Amino acid sequence: MDFEIVNGNITSLETECLVVGIQADATLTPSAREIDQAASGYIQEILNAGDIQGKSGETLLLQKVPGISARRVLLLGLGKADERSDRGSRKQITAAMAVIKSTSISSAVFALDKQVGADDDLYRQVRQLVEWSGSELYNYDETKSKKADPLKLELLGIVIGEDDNEIAEFALLDGVALVNGISTARDLGNLPGNVCTPTYLAEQAVELAEEVDNLTTTIVDEDEMAELGMHSLLSVGHGSEQPSKLIVMEFKGAQADEKPHVLVGKGITFDTGGISLKPGAAMDEMKFDMCGAASVFGAVTALCEMQPEINVVAIIAAAENMPSGHATKPGDIVTTMSGQTVEILNTDAEGRLVLCDALTYAERFEPQTVVDIATLTGACIIALGHHATGLLSNDDDLAAELLAAGDQAADKAWRLPLWDEFQEQLDSNFADIANIGGRAGGTVTAACFLSRFTKSFRWAHLDIAGTAWNSNGKAKGATGRCVPLLTQYLLNQSAGDASDENGDD
Template sequence: MDFEIINGDIAALETECLVVAVAPEGQLSPAASAADSASNGYLQEILAGGDISGKTAQTLLLHKVPGLTARRVLLLGVGKEEERNNRNYRKAITAAMGVVKSTGISHVIFALDGVLTDDTDQYRQLRHLVEWSGQELYLYDETKSKKADPLKLEKFSILCAEEDTDLAEQALLDGTAIVNGTSIARDLGNLPPNICTPTYLAERALELEAEFEALTTTILDEDEMAELGMHCLLSVGKGSEQPSKLVVMQYNGGVEGEAPHVLVGKGITFDTGGISLKPGDSMDEMKYDMCGAASVFGAINAVCEMALPINVVGIVAAAENMPSGHASKPGDIVTTMSGQTVEILNTDAEGRLVLCDALTYAGRFNPASVVDIATLTGACIIALGHQASGLMSNDDQLAQQLLEAGVQAGDRAWQLPLWDEYQEQLDSNFADMQNIGGRPAGSITAACFLSRFTKEYRWAHLDIAGVAWNSGKNKGATGRCVPLLTQYLLNQSATEE
């Protein structure tokens, strides 16, 4: 589907559907007002009739509006001024796209004038329109015998003033890149675990390398990881027939030798819990335990498409956690790449075991910052539900930058403490640390574990267990935190440039 920015007289726009905004008490947005004037007050007449009140996300589809070339006009409710925020903006866009999809039109023009949100940044308003509309068009049919019908919507246009065209074009390009990155993350998350294995992730990384000239990919196999001393990561995949992989994607868009920003993703392609076996109920959803890795793939793809003037490294620690005669056992002690030893008390706390070695590996790049992303703890769902990612960091400035990026991207995080007092819960009688700290503050102690491998650089941890996928009727990967990560890197590239 093609996205485009257009200018022109709203009455003369040729399209199958023109979307304009209306508010309570008969208020019209500037574009809607222009359409109303061209139709000799037809839209106001409709509003006066009470068919639509202008509440947030209300819709009314009109046909053959007099004075307009557009075949249809979709009135989209934006609510009262005090109700306009990004949350309701997204609701309205979702409602509009629902009508567009169900109508089966091939071309739509959105003329919303930036009146749907209290965010005054026009670039972000337009970018979110592209992002959220594009995400509503996502469809997974990779493993279905009958493929979905081809998308009927072929062209998505946004009307803006001529003097705003350059800004709008940039918003469109960036928004499209984020949509594509999010879709990649969702595809990887939704694939079944018999297809999406550590080897499959490695192959996808090599495909990205072939697609983008600025990207270089390196795959470390189990022998190479053993030579580096990554026995903690390797311990997780011991019970599986699938070999573990460390995937390293280097994007070189900045000055040669400039310190890169590193993203590290947990890539457990299926998590049975190992010997500490999970309950059978909903275990199928443990294919989503690689969504941290998926978000790294998505963010790297977005950065490549945007051609950001920045250096970025994406590291994916990929393994499958299975029970077998070769699997790690509770009580085993393993040595990490850093030389520290870990007593494995619960094999289902495996994400931190693969991440700790990947984080040590990240140090060789002398990074400007390191952010790891992982579906790490169920405790984070208890703490924050399914709305925000949990954020913990050893650097307050980095934490604030990520929080701000989350707000800007509409992909929010919430910071939790990382105090030294929590570290004591990881004390072990037999090793330098144990891999669990008990039920209290489970998300925090997991981050405390990781912090022991990140003392040499600025680091933050995003626990996305509550936001990476939806369960129930709408089961599927969400693609978070691709928008947050991409916004963070956009902000860093602007600062460095």
Template sequence: MDFEITSGSITSAESDCLIVGIGADSQLTPSASAIDQASNGYLSEILAQGDIQGKSAQTLMLHRVPGITAKRVLLVGLGKQGERQDRNYRKVVKAAMDQIKASRLKSALFAFDGLAADDADSYRQVRHLTEWAGAELYQYDETKSKKADPILLEQIQVQLDEELRDIGEFAIQDGAAISNGVSTARQLGNLPGNICTPSYLADQALALGAEHDSVEVTVLDEAEMEQLGMHSLLSVGHGSDQPSKLIVINYRGAGDNDKPHVLVGKGITFDTGGISLKPGEGMDEMKFDMCGAASVLGTMTAIAEMGVELNVVGIIAAAENMPSGRATKPGDIVTTMSGQTVEILNTDAEGRLVLCDALTYAGRFEPQTVVDIATLTGACIIALGHHATGLLANDDELAARLLEAGEQAADKAWRLPLWDEFQEQLDSNFADIANIGGRPAGTITAACFLSRFTKEYRWAHLDIAGVAWKSGGKEKGASGRCVPLLCQYLLNQSADEE
């Protein structure tokens, strides 16, 4: 898909479709007014008939509008001025893209005049338009015998004043890269567990390394992890025929002496719960239990495309959690890479078991910050629903930076406390720590467990259990969150360090 910035007269622009906004109560935006004037009041006549009132995400396709060069004009309702937050803006973009795809257009030009969102930041508006339009072009047909009808759209243009062209071009470059990263994460999440295994994730990482000179990938096998003492991570894959992997993606966008930021992703490619078997209903969705790993791969893809001037290490702890005669049992005790022992009271609390060894491994990079991303607890869905990522951290500044990045990227997170009082729920009579702390504050006690392995550096935990995928109906599938949040966070870090 080719995204580009265009300037000049909207009425003489050559495109299959001009997309212009209509405010509440049929108010014409500047671009709509220019078309109306060129067409001798054609739009005003249409609006007077009441076919569209400017309500948010309303659409009306017009053909052969007189006085303009474009073949069609798509009117899109922007809603009232106070309604134009990010959520509304995304609905507007989606509504426009639905019409573009349905009409099988090859080109489209968005001319919203900066009025579709309540944010005056042109970079942010254009980047979000690029990201969200790109998201609507994603189709999953990898495992279908009949492939999806190809989307014919080849070019999307965004109308901006000439003095904003440079800002717009930067926004398009970043937005397209982030969109590609989100699509990468969605595709990995949507693949079934018999295809997307730990070895498959490793192969995808190696392919990324082959594509970019700035990326170097190392894959540790079970024997190498055994030598490092990663018995906690290895315990999760004991019941599976699929070998576990530790995947290390090293992106170098800054000087050799610059310490990296580290992202750690939970990569449970299928989670049956192990011996603590999950209920059968909905278990198919446990292919999404590697969406933390997918978000790391998606983010590394995006920053490599953007050429972010930062050193970043992505670590993926990949395993399959299956029941068998070799599987870890409730009550078993394992020794982590850190030397701490863990009593495994529930084998379905396996994400923290792979993450703790990966977090210990992260320490060898002397990181500036470490952020782990995981579909870790159902309790996070109870706490925050399906709208916000759960955030916990041992550093207030890091937490604030992630929250800020989430707001900027329209990929929100919400902070939960990480108080010492919760640590007591993880006490064990037989090991240094238990892997569960009971039902109360399940998201917090899971983060408390991880915090035992992150004392040497600034660390934050993102629980994406509620946002990583959607269930049921046509919307079912991976979301690609929180690639936008992570990309924004790293872009901000790069800007600060520069």
């Protein structure tokens, strides 16, 4: 499907569906008023009859409205101006797309007069309209024998005044890149563990690099990891017949001497818990334990389309955690790439074991910043539910930048403390550190563990255990979070780096 910016008089637009807004208390927006005038008061008559009140997300589809060229008009409730928010805007776009998808409409045009959203930032409004409408068209059928019917909607337009064309086109392209990045993350997350193995992830990274000139991929295999001393990462895959992989993608959008920003993704392609076996209920959802890696893939995919002036290294620690006679046991001690030893008290706390070696590996790139993304702890769901990603960091400025990026991208995170008091819970009688610190503060102690391997750089940890997938009903599946947050963060860093080079404050 294609997106485009549309100019001109909306009454003469040739489209199968024109979407216009109705504010609370049945108040016409400028575009709705323009349609109403061309239709000799037809829209106002419908409002007077009480068929739609303008509540947020309310819809009414009209056929053959007189005086205009559009075949249909979809009235979309925008609610009260002082109550608008990102959540409300997404609800409205979702409602409109539900109507569009339920018909045979092949083209639709949104004419919402910059009134969707909590502010009047045109770039943000256009990008989010593209991102959210595109996400509503996502459909997973990769492993189904009967594929989804071809998408009927071929074109989605957005009405913009000609003076705003340049910024709108820019926002549209960025929105499309985000749609593709989010879809990539969702596709990888939704694939079953017998398809999406560490080797499969490595193959996808190699294929992506073959398509993009300034992206290179390096795969570090188990023999090379052993030579590097990455015995913590390797310990997680001991029980599996699937070989572990360290996947390194380097995006070079800036000068060669500019230090990169590094993303590190947890790629546990299936997590049984190992010897510390998980309960059987909902264990199928442990295919989503690689959604941190999937979000990194998604962000890299978006970057490859956007081509910002920034260098980014994406590192994915991929392994399968299985029980067998070769599996790591509770009480085993492993030596990490950093030289620190770890007593593994619970083999189901495996994400931190692969991430710690990946974080140490990141040091060789002399990074400006390092952000790891992982479905790391169930405790994060207890703390924040399914609405916000957990954020912990050893650098206040970096934490603030990530929080701001999350707000900009409507992909929110919330910062949790990383205090020294929590570190004591990781004390071990037999190694330098234990891999768990008990039930209390589980999200924090997991981040405390990772912090032991990040002392040489600015680092933040994103725990997406509560946001990476939905568990219920027809909505079950990967969400693609936090691709928008990561991409926005990197775009902001790119803009900041360019300002620094120009000598700007």
